[in-house]
Amino acid sequence: MRAAQPTATTRRLEAHLHRRARWRWPEIVFWVAALGAIVVLPSRAALINEILIAGLFALSLDLILGLTGIVSLGQAAFFGLGAYSAAILASKGFADPTLGLLFGAAIAAVLGLATAPLLLRGGDLTRLMVTLGVSLMLGELANRNGWLTGGADGLNFSMGKVLGLFPIGFTGQRNAALYSFAALFILFAVARRLAQSPFGLALAAIRENRLRAGALGIATSRRIVAIYTVSAAYAGAAGALLAETTQIVSLDLFDFHRSADVMLMLIIGGAGYLYGGIIGAAVFIVLRDVISAATPEYWEFWIGALLVVLVLIGRERIHDFAVRAASSLAPDAARGDAA
């Protein structure tokens, strides 16, 4: 045992293990800037709202892909389910946004828990196909049960005020963006905490080397099921936010391209450090806005080209470069690798 007086090694060890626990100034700047954008650019509130929601959606994917290394092409299943759950609840007269948000997340979590065991066997290829299949089945289910979902016409409904005070939707777009901001920030803080816990460390171990994780006694299957459920809840919450702030849902929420887009956002921003999804969502949506203003219909080409280049250069190499660049800007903020 060590002496009661902490040694230099102990202090260094503690500092190392807690290095990400404290909020660093670049993080604070990031959140203040996001909030500031809503206040300063009220005319852009709808766009910012879209970015915040897409950012939460991408964060949900980061929990399984970035933290745990489980690939998925079916995240739209939970997004769509969350959106429809909130929409149906509201159309039945329970129009409180917070309630709808929790409800959407909870229903999506149930589906996540139910389908997580499908991910435990097989490799990445199997997982990509299974998750894709589940989301397609769900979309078809929504399509065929028009009595509940409105079918191809979608659902229109009206929402109550957030906390009974702030109207959201077309007349309250700034409120809507603030509401999404609050939800994103709270869920982000929870995810951030989770990533630094022993549970989060175990997820990183599963990503890095599942064989060794099992050899350390980690119940890898249970951990994967748990994080997949949490990720589903996050995606469901994002879907619910979109439904509530636009007050319309339609079948395209389940589309394959939703799952693909959210993966692109995460990859553009970089997976594994939680901010990547939000940054990627901002880049993706702003790019789309700018390019489609110049050449409508062809903006996808540039996103595609960006992806091809990203992969050819190597995501790892770009990430290493970014870490080095960040550490030269803020030496202690970017120390070590993202985990």
Add this chain to the structure above:
Amino acid sequence: MSVPALEARGLVKQFGALLATDDVSFTIQAGARQALIGPNGAGKTTLINLLTGVVEPTEGQVLLQDHNVTALSSSQRVRLGLSRTFQINQLFPHLTPAESLGLAISERNGSGADFWRVAGTRPAIVAEIEELLTRFGLEGEMDQPTRKLPYGKQRLLEIALALATRPRVLLLDEPAAGVPEEERQDILAALSALPADVAILLIEHDMDLVFTFATRISVLVAGRLLTEGEPEEIAADERVRAVYLGEDAG
């Protein structure tokens, strides 16, 4: 004799037409320093996989402290005190040694599912991480990503991780494999400093290492146990010389 720490009873493993393990029985006493040697292809890796539960035996049993663990998974056996290292490093490349060890320790003491407390805030865990880092000479590298460590240090971490699960039986699969000469001494020192109450089975090609470390040696040839005994007996055994040492010296 007390209850053996680990016992194999009539283990058989058949892969199609290949009999990889042929009726192997042996025991490892608590605190033993035992070695398992044998030429390439003798079935050493299969035997480890059978003992740790990576592969299911066709016949036979594995007993840990007299408990039959044959039906348990690898991670369940780890929790019962059977741990191993890997011949080829199986580490977490982007985690640091401190994080890797902290992970193993929290998993062992039951806080592995804790998702709210920041890792490394429990003083007992921090103290234990530090103790292991110091013992294996990894304090200097504790906050470096594992992939950036020199190979010898990675081998040490491999052993430290296995030890962090507090095993009663530890299987070391060629711990010195591929370690450059100048870092070799560190591995040897680490091995001789392993806790005395942990039973160790060393699988190794390097005869110098085997004869300095082990007090008892088992020889595996073509899936069968050829013989077992003290190092002097094994060194003097004509059959062992013929199949193994002869090959090595030739």
Add this chain to the structure above:
Amino acid sequence: MLTILFDGVAYGMLLFVLASGLSVTLGLMNFINLAHGAFAMVGGYVTALLMNRAGVPFLVTLPAAFLIPAILGVALERTLYRRLYGASPLDQVLFTIGLVLMAMPIADFFLGDEPQQVNLPAWLSGSATVYGVGISLYRLFIVAVCGAIAALLQIFLVRTRFGAQLRAAVDDTRVADGLGINVDRIFAVAFAVGSGLAGLGGALAADVVGGIDPSFPVKFLVTFLIVVTIGGANGILGALFGALLLGVLDVAGKYYVPSIGGFIIYGVMVVTLVLRPQGMFARGDGR
């Protein structure tokens, strides 16, 4: 009833030709090429444009619908795809999604988003009644052509030296290399043939799916993946089986139980994957 069965078989045959290239790259080479549908789109466009703008007869356009995508495939394989053979599935997915995202606006830019129709020659339109079963002539034509292609492919892969070399190369690239097999060339040829067949399938499918438009690569992507998933690593016969099953289930399902529709095929895929997660693709992919 038999008419529906026949339509299902014809649709399945068509899916087989469209997806057979994918069953080689994904099923055998373990490369996830989500851009496969783009080659089918190119083939469809080649036939439609040659017919509508140059007045070339339908049958004469088909070889071009095979060759042009094949050449395009080989060019992309040599320059881009080959760099990703060893990459992670995620990288392959991202890369090929990127290619799809680029291919669709390119098609849109040059040809517009209106579907390009393929007008069948008179001798292929219309239908005949055989033993009281109404059969569309074009469906019959599809079954004949696609059946012939399936047979040729099977012979090509099982009986010829090339087929043996491809299987060896897929099984263990390094060993095949050591045996003097030119792995690079084998993969390039396999990729070219797969892309060409996709193009031919696209040309044949144009009439059935109501014309070729820029969204073709995405619209049928999932269907292709399901064919390969169900067929798995069992080579050409597996893909043929998967395609026929899917074709019949889809056509019959949409006719008899329209309320469930596409649900059936997705369900079949997920169940197959859950029951045989590793056997599904050639050597599994580790973990």
